[in-house]
Amino acid sequence: MTITALRTPRRLVRVRKAVTRRFARALTGDAGMSTVEYAVGTIAAAAFGAVLYTVVSGDSIPDALGGIIERALNTRV
Known part of the structure; x- marks a missing residue:
């Protein structure tokens, strides 16, 4: 066996x-x-409301x- 095969x-x-830990952290956050x-x-939200107003x-x-x-309203057909 080669070293690459073992690694x-x-x-x-x-x-x-690592992926399992990440998913677990995302689900229990x-x-x-x-x-x-x-x-x-x-x-x-208040700033957006002020700008919109x-x-x-x-x-x-x-x-x-x-x-x-x-x-x-003034368009002729």
């Missing part, structure tokens, strides 16, 4: 154990968010939507 099964066993993650998520309440969006609706 390959041991390596496969190590890789299989935290199911929810920590307090810091909640805080960051809440701040991100600013965009929608600005003059450009209502003007663009009004123009689209006006063109659609």
